[in-house]
Amino acid sequence: MMIPEEWGWSPYFAEAFKPWEKSGYQAARVIRGEKNYFRVYCPAGDLTVRFAGKIRHNAIDRAGLPVVGDWVVVEPQPGERGIIHALLPRKSSFSRNLPGHRKSRGKQRLEQQVIAANIDLIFIVSGLDRDFNLRRIERYLTLVGSSGADAVILLNKTDLCEDPAECKAQVEEIAESVPVHLCMARDTDQLEFIFRYVEQGKTIALLGSSGVGKSTILNGLLGEQRQKVAEVSHSDGKGRHTTTHRELFLLPEGGIVMDNPGMRELHLWGGEDDLLESFNDIEELALQCKFSDCRHQTEPGCAVTAALAAGALKQERLSSYRKLKDELVSLTRRR
Numbered sequence: 001m002m003i004p005e006e007w008g009w010s011p012y013f014a015e016a017f018k019p020w021e022k023s024g025y026q027a028a029r030v031i032r033g034e035k036n037y038f039r040v041y042c043p044a045g046d047l048t049v050r051f052a053g054k055i056r057h058n059a060i061d062r063a064g065l066p067v068v069g070d071w072v073v074v075e076p077q078p079g080e081r082g083i084i085h086a087l088l089p090r091k092s093s094f095s096r097n098l099p100g101h102r103k104s105r106g107k108q109r110l111e112q113q114v115i116a117a118n119i120d121l122i123f124i125v126s127g128l129d130r131d132f133n134l135r136r137i138e139r140y141l142t143l144v145g146s147s148g149a150d151a152v153i154l155l156n157k158t159d160l161c162e163d164p165a166e167c168k169a170q171v172e173e174i175a176e177s178v179p180v181h182l183c184m185a186r187d188t189d190q191l192e193f194i195f196r197y198v199e200q201g202k203t204i205a206l207l208g209s210s211g212v213g214k215s216t217i218l219n220g221l222l223g224e225q226r227q228k229v230a231e232v233s234h235s236d237g238k239g240r241h242t243t244t245h246r247e248l249f250l251l252p253e254g255g256i257v258m259d260n261p262g263m264r265e266l267h268l269w270g271g272e273d274d275l276l277e278s279f280n281d282i283e284e285l286a287l288q289c290k291f292s293d294c295r296h297q298t299e300p301g302c303a304v305t306a307a308l309a310a311g312a313l314k315q316e317r318l319s320s321y322r323k324l325k326d327e328l329v330s331l332t333r334r335r
């Protein structure tokens with residue numbers, strides 16, 4: 001059975017599928033996730049699938065259930081249908097904490113929500129209109145840091161910003177080694193640079209708030225208006241949640257792009273280590289503090305507060321670091 005590599009099949013998944021090879025089942029990629037059904041791509045074609053009861057039963061929590069981007073084991077059935085029997089191990093996954101959605105014994109339950117799986121690269125898309133927010137970008141960078149995917153930041157809608165170069169400089173200051181690009185997705189010619197990130201079999205996900213232009217960028221890459229786009233609201237500048245499901249698209253030149261609904265809540269899921277990448281500047285400074293358990297407040301010999309006093313570190317960035325760190329510490333404790 002041949003699975004075209006264009007959908008991202010690799011030796012890693014082939015190895016995981018080995019025990020299933022003689023089963024008559026097929027390896028399939030989840031390419032579209034709606035509320036009540038999934039579409040998968042497999043050698044038998046595009047199928048609408050449901051989960052076997054077993055897979056729900058065996059999953060310890062929701063994170064064990066397939067999401068868009070996952071490779072799964074499917075039993076094809078007549079009428080372009082199928083049943084998912086198993087989830088193959090993920091190479092990477094982007095998750096957030098979905099708090100307060102279910103309660104058990106009066107306590108708020110923590111729940112890891114895996115948003116997308118087997119993503120190689122995440123485009124963090126931000127609008128240079130009222131959406132622009134450095135603190136939110138730091139939050140995205142921390143989440144991407146724990147996903148196993150690489151990140152690129154796209155600052156879209158340069159036409160709505162007075163000084164795009166200044167915005168880019170501000171983002172570069174917090175982005176460390178993550179590339180930052182300005183773009184105006186409405187003008188397809190301006191998206192040419194994105195193709196340097198596109199590769200056969202590589203999966204790129206577009207993430208960001210509603211209305212930042214994720215679907216516009218996707219349409220630009222596809223060369224046709226496949227996804228619906230809609231104006232942001234004039235009153236508050238926010239998007240209208242036009243895209244309502246996750247879906248993978250094959251680009252004509254090869255490469256896979258996932259369009260996503262805009263995210264409202266972005267609670268961290270992960271551990272304190274996730275800050276090593278997104279706040280490497282502060283983590284490095286902390287290594288030079290006199291006390292290894294320094295909280296960077298009033299302790300003597302604190303390299304972080306010294307950098308703050310010297311103007312080498314911005315107060316907003318330190319506050320943001322503290323906030324995200326507290327969130328991760330409290331998450332670890334509750335888990």
Ligand SMILES: Nc1nc2c(ncn2[C@@H]2O[C@H](COP(=O)(O)OP(=O)(O)OP(=O)(O)O)[C@@H](O)[C@H]2O)c(=O)[nH]1
Binds near residue numbers: 157183186212231262
């Ligand atoms: N001025 C300007 N508008 C843009 C640009 N790129 C996209 N837009 C517009 O922004 C609006 C929202 O774009 P979408 O592509 O629907 O945004 P989205 O991120 O997919 O939004 P959701 O699907 O709701 O998450 C549309 O009216 C686009 O035409 C740009 O570079 N400049």
Ligand SMILES: [Mg+2]
Binds near residue numbers: 215227243259
């Ligand atoms: Mg959209």
Ligand SMILES: [Zn+2]
Binds near residue numbers: 286289290295297303
């Ligand atoms: Zn310190």
